[in-house]
Ligand SMILES: Nc1ncnc2c1ncn2[C@@H]1O[C@H](COP(=O)(O)OP(=O)(O)O)[C@@H](O)[C@H]1O
């Protein structure tokens with residue numbers, strides 16, 4: 013029996029090893045490095061990613077498409093797109109997310125569906141698939157499962173699938189009041205396993221500061237992320253937000269955002285396709301912060317720059333006009349943060 | 352006298368792994384009868400076919416042709432084994448159970464009511480002299496003690512026929528002595544005992560009749576005293592003569 | 601029936617005298633408590649991860665208990681040669697198969713009951729909730745699914761000569777069903793020709809015990825109970841499947857030559 017155990021353990025290890033290896037090969041066309049480094053490195057990353065997805069699953073109370081559901085969905089989408097050849101508003105994000113996908117594993121690929129302007133992939137309120145209707149929760153418990161609200165699941169294909177749905181979460185509910193905290197362990201574990209995964213810190217900080225009223229913890233966690241990723245302008249951006257909106261410290265917020273802009277310059281400036289969305293976010297927040305503190309000249313300066321990166325420069329132009337008139341008019345006044 | 356055990360032209364061929372090879376014939380049409388109340392010694396050198404015969408009697412191997420009967424019932428029917436007890440050579444009983452628990456388990460298999468089973472277990476444990484160890488798990492037993500548990504389990508259903516395959520092999524002289532005593536006692540109780548052996552000393556003292564097989568064939572059978580008279584020598588010489596002097600003992 | 605119960609009794613006795621059972625339970629409990637002692641962002645109310653880890657450990661532990669105990673039974677009888685005095689009594693091979701199965705299944709029942717009581721205690725301590733009906737459903741489904749696992753391992757113990765090979769293959773099959781079983785139809789729908797047919801056949805022939813595994817999510821996310829009629833249907837389906845496996849095991853065992861010597 014001892015041998016049986018050994019074989020079992022070996023097989024498990026092998027399975028993970030193999031998965032990690034395949035992952036690597038897929039991600040970067042197999043540059044063979046140190047086998048062990050690849051093995052542990054990719055394995056860790058894979059688990060970290062798995063945990064991050066887990067957090068998302070919790071956010072959706074277990075109603076979450078598996079990679080097989082996603083593949084089926086993708087196929088359907090492809091068919092549709094081929095038929096209509098219409099691209100949704102998500103198109104801008106697509107390239108960025110494709111890079112993401114190869115880095116963080118297949119399970120992330122569904123995120124491009126609910127990508128958000130602010131980059132918080134986990135923050136959405138809407139639903140995964142077409143045909144999931146929040147309004148009608150019938151709660152019927154026939155073998156066929158719930159008629160509606162099956163979202164990505166669609167109609168069961170056979171008796172087994174229909175039966176199986178009795179034992180699955182088939183109602184799409186988001187975690188409610190205070191339950192968001194359940195995602196935190198997974199995110200923290202993801203950060204433990206792969207400290208270089210920046211997204212983990214920003215997403216966690218978002219939830220901590222905005223939904224759970226724990227800005228101090230958010231700040232600490234972002235600082236930890238920053239120690240692991242000193243060059244990350246994304247983390248700095250989020251940190252600035254925490255200072256600005258949750259710790260009422262606009263001066264620190266703006267310092268952090270200035271640092272973020274410098275990091276952005278270092279990382280993106282020379283690139284053929286720099287991360288314009290990222291810079292736009294930082295500039296927008298920074299300018300707004302100045303505006304809120306009554307420092308209209310500074311605000312105008314950064315809104316002007318933001319125009320270069322924004323997909324909607326006209327709207328910014330209006331804002332700038334508004335600020336200019338304000339600057340002429342009165343002394344600095346505390347305007348409540350409008351976000 | 353009633354035939355309790357009867358073999359009728361019993362032939363057993365073992366299939367051989369390689370294709371085309373002729374199957375290995377372990378028994379060539381064996382005819383043998385054991386009567387009620389007899390102690391019957393089934394003798395032969397290693398490889399003679401003794402264990403094969405046991406295999407057939409217990410239903411583990413189907414005869415290629417011929418048949419065998421226990422109490423007149425074909426051995427192919429499980430019910431034929433209701434009234435027998437069997438002690439295999441070299442068996443390691445459930446190590447995590449105590450002698451008492453093992454006997455209770457086999458008693459349940461026979462559907463013996465528990466009050467009766469308790470009494471019989473007490474008697475058997477006394478018979479095989481394991482009173483001091485009856486509540487200890489078998490993993491703490493010596494080999495001889497385990498063999499005695501085996502003997503006790505063979506007797507749990509108060510069988511009318513006891514089949515023993517090389518009951519004394521692997522036992523020390525004291526152990527052999529004990530087994531011989533127990534066989535004698537069973538004989539006194541009127542039981543029938545059929546056992547195989549290649550050790551002749553013990554056979555001479557306890558057997559009413561013997562059969563000598565070699566290479567799957569019956570060579571000689573009869574009362575020990577008659578055989579000795581007929582051949583004018585002791586059993587060992589007869590045995591050696593039958594198997595040829597070169598045969599291994 | 602006497603014979604079957606007697607055989608089952610020996611299996612159960614063996615299990616509670618061996619240490620592995622307790623080791624697995626203590627390990628599960630320790631790991632759970634260890635996981636429970638972790639704090640995340642100064643928030644003591646977080647429980648989801650703990651429930652998830654505990655349930656996963658419970659599944660692994662019960663699978664290990666079920667598989668290793670079932671896979672061991674008949675090979676051990678043959679190795680120690682106790683099968684011979686046993687079959688020399690009015691015991692048929694069908695008795696042996698069913699008796700061993702029943703013993704392992706009773707052991708599984710004890711294990712499942714113990715583990716879910718533990719799980720319930722952990723959750724009650726954290727969440728101050730005790731959804732007994734949910735635990736009952738989970739335990740029933742879990743136990744019925746283990747019937748299939750045990751029957752599979754018993755069949756394997758007759759087909760494969762080495763117990764280690766059997767345990768490994770059974771573990772892979774069970775693991776495969778639990779993780780992929782429900783998706784094979786989706787995979788098949790994206791294939792073509794022969795591979796589609798084969799995948800579909802596998803999908804329809806597999807014992808879909810992944811439903812019991814999926815039930816964990818209902819506990820994790822405090823979902824409503826599954827309909828009892830569905831629980832019953834699943835139980836009957838798995839019982840039929842286990843019976844079929846046992847009949848297969850018996851057919852294979854019947855043909856096996858077991859000879860003294
Ligand atoms: N399972 C088997 N398969 C093939 N041949 C066997 C098998 N069992 C025994 N034999 C052969 O049959 C002959 C008789 O063996 P056996 O009955 O065990 O002899 P004994 O018990 O008298 O020593 C031997 O030649 C042995 O090699």
Ligand SMILES: [Mg+2]
Pocket residue numbers: 401402861
């Ligand atoms: Mg022999």
